[in-house]
Amino acid sequence: LxxxxxxxxxxxxxxxxxxxxxxxxxxxxxxxxxxxxxxxxxxxxxxxxxxxxxxxxxxxxxxxxxxxxxxxxVVEKLERAVPVYNQIAGRDKILNILLRDLQLQRFENLTRFRQQLVSYWEGVKSSVAEYDPALTPSVDRVINSVDGVIDYIKWLLAAPGEGASAEEVVSWLQRYPQSFDAYQNNVLRFLDEFMVSVSTQIIALRDVSP
Missing domain, CATH: 1.20.5 (Single alpha-helices involved in coiled-coils or other helix-helix interfaces)
Known part of the structure; x- marks a missing residue:
């Protein structure tokens, strides 16, 4: 046990x-x-x-x-604005040449000058269409008012001579073509719209920059 x-x-x-x-x-x-x-x-x-x-x-x-x-x-669009800027930078070139020729009494053909002026603005319009088609109506207004330049030249050619009376001078001044002011205003309006558009693109580029 x-x-x-x-x-x-x-x-x-x-x-x-x-x-x-x-x-x-x-x-x-x-x-x-x-x-x-x-x-x-x-x-x-x-x-x-x-x-x-x-x-x-x-x-x-x-x-x-x-x-x-x-x-x-935005950069590509701004690049397309460069040709427009280059063209409008010389916008007064044709008119200055014409006035120089007029001063030298070598001015001959208004019709040819008008064609050159229209051709210049048509070139601007083509570049503008590549950059911003919304601006082309503004260029059309300029093209449609180029006759104002012709009216202005004709007015200058009709200026009274040195022996003109005061009444003749006053009468001539009163015939100053308002169409020329319309042309200048249309040019300035286009330039303003173009620069606003470019400024907008520059601001947009700043806003989207990484």
């Missing part, structure tokens, strides 16, 4: 140790599982953060691309 009690005690002790070992292993596994779960949660947070950052980066990149495309469009 003593021997059986001893064996039973040994078995109980062994069983107790086994249970304790199993509990320790369970606790270790539970701790490792919790650590693994925390690692997975941290990894998920990192993935979500990277996903958001990637999405933000894609959004910023797309926004930058849109701005670059807009800027390119």
């Amino acid at each position: 003593v021997e059986e009690n001893r064996r039973l005690s040994e078995e109980i002790a062994s069983l107790t140790k086994t249970v304790a070992d199993l509990k320790a292993e369970r606790d270790e596994l539970s701790s490792r599982y919790e650590a693994l779960r925390n690692s997975i949660s941290e990894l998920e947070r990192s993935v979500n953060s990277l996903t958001r950052e990637n999405s933000d980066l894609r959004g910023s990149l797309n926004e930058l691309r849109v701005k670059v495309e807009k800027a390119k469009g």
